[in-house]
Amino acid sequence: MTGNLRFPWADLPPVKGEETAPDSALPTAPAPRGRRGRRPLAAWRDATGNGYWQWWHLLVHGPVAVVEGFAGAARGRGLIPWPFDGERVEEDMFALAIGDGASAHTRRGLSVEGCRILARQFRNAAEVRHSQNLMRMDHACVLDFHALVPIPPDILRLGATHPDALSWLRRHWGTAEAPRNVQRLVGRKAGRRLPNGHKPVVYGFFTPRAEAPEPLVVALRARWPDLSFALSPRDMT
Template sequence: MTENLRLPWAELPPATARDADAPVPGNRRAAGRRGRRPLSAWPKPAGPAPWQYWHLLVYGPDAVMDTFGAEMAGPGLIPWSFDAERVEEDMFALAIGHDGPARGRAGLSVEGCRILARQFRAAAEARHARLTLRTDGDCPLDFHQLVPVPAHILALGATHPDARAWLHRHWGIAEAPRQVTYLPGRKAGRRLPRGHRAVVYGFFTRGGEPMPVVRRAEEHYPPLTFRLSERSLG
């Protein structure tokens, strides 16, 4: 039921342990109120994979570098299909849980769970609308431009096991990289011939290594050299 559920705040970094145990905003019942199981007592899902920071060095002839830069720029996101009604249904099922029809997971009534699901749907719709406006080339290294996700995979949704398997196979990661930036002033680490230049991109990923995308770039732009290196976050 909840396999396609994606939280509107899924783009945020993992919460700290203190934040994870905080009461839900708007819930007037104290988390530790007598007679109620504290929200923090519910089993927590496994935490997200840690973030990894990468540098991708690209160098080669100026003309090919110009072509690469123009073709790789994009919005920097995966255009997943969006079903607002399904999001609301999944959130309601998640809120009502397995405690029976009288009360949901957080002690909410059935009507309270429905209100929560509608509010969640509105937040998800707002997030989706915000993302679809990003159609320009703000991201200088858009993985979807180089290795497009097929329409039948996009229709599955971001959290579907088959969609994640496709991304792991073709991208090496299961979501678009974050905070992709061009790092000016970085060098290739060697003297380049006249008419050649180097560019370095920095970006974050988690849950894998984006080597499949780098290999595709090597096949598509044979005059260019690509060097991917993991960088310390310290």
């Protein structure tokens, strides 16, 4: 199934902005029973249903000019530019809605025509989403994995669900998806005294729990030998 086929629940809550307060200010427990409240970030499951999301901190520190150079290079659109095929999206959604040989009962009352209408509506929504993503040319994401370790064009042409594309991502990024809810955490320190002329920057982001972006950090250390990188999982519960 094409990588363009995404559901509304595949995304975490929207990012509030480029920079945010330390994650101690983020919700860490469910809202009390009987009250309405935003679902805690720790309660959101990944798109495949294989577990909870993992919240990470990436601490980067070193000479001020080098840190600022890294921060500039890390900025991007925050998206993997997979090819978009609206017709394929519609076909995939129709197949999912109608099922292989499924009866009208197992389709929850949807007729064949109803499945076609649903698939077309999903395609239209996907095309709108894709167009909106293409308009994000302002480099709004502060830690774009694709900007730091670019996916080769021949891998991108395979599509998001091709086994070779998934293998490349896990080998070079450690995760088969772009990170979610990427934020620069203002006020975070290095945890120790840094030499004069040095500064830290700390990023927070989510990946599926089973996918640690260690390979990406290894590549960053090789590309920026004057910087120190420390990746650590953080408990959002």
